[in-house]
Amino acid sequence: MRIHLEYFAQLRELAGQKLQIVETTHETVGPLYDELRETYGFPFSPERLRVAINGDFAPWTQPLREGDLVVFIPPVTGG
C-alpha cells in the first residue's frame, strides 16, 4: 500500500524532504519507522516519538491503510 509521510523539524532536514510517498507492506508504523530511521539516520528511538495518523495522535499499533498520512513527532520543544 501507499503511505504518505510528512516530516517536521530535524526529521525533515535529515530526510531532505517535507513530503514523501512510500510503498510498504508493513502493517503498522513501527517497522516502517525502523526502516526510515535506517535510511535517513534519524536519531530518535521509537520510544521518544509519538505518531500521528491522518491528523491526530494514534497508537503505534494502529493498522496502516492505503493512503494514510503518517507523521512521526519528535520530542516537542515549544513554549
Add this chain to the structure above:
Amino acid sequence: MASEPVSIETLRAALHLAQAGGFCSFEGWVRNTNEGRPVDGLDYEAYDALATKEGERILDEAMARYDISHAVAMHRTGSLNVGDVAVWIGVSAPHRDAAFRACRYIIDEIKHRVPVWKNERYLDGDTQWVACHHTHRPHEHEHDHGSCNHNH
C-alpha cells in the same frame, strides 16, 4: 498558532468577562542565551493542524479542571528575535487561585504535548534543533508520552 505577531490587547479582550474577577497571563519570550550559548533568535516550526487541535484540548481540560471563566493561548511560528513573544497564555476566573493554577497547567501542557519545535540561531552563526525541555509539572497528570519527560 500564529505565523505573525498577534495583538496582546486583542487576546486579553476576549478574557474580560463580567463574571471574571481578574485574569492572569504568562508570556514566553525569546531569551538571549540557552545553556550558556549566546542566542541571536529562533525559528519555530509546527505541525499546525495538530498543534491547534491539541492546544484546544488543553484549553478544554483547563476549563474542566479549574473554576475559570475563559482561557486563551497563542503560540508563534516562524522566525523570532530576542525579546519577541513566543507564547501567550491568558486565563480569567471569578477568583485568582484558579486563574494562576490554570495558567500554569496550560503552559506546562503546551510544552509537553503541542507539536512545535524550536531551532535556535546562535550568535556564532550556528543553528541547532533544541533537543529537549526540562520542564517541571507540579500537578498530577494522566499523560505520560515518554517523549521528553525528565520529571519522574
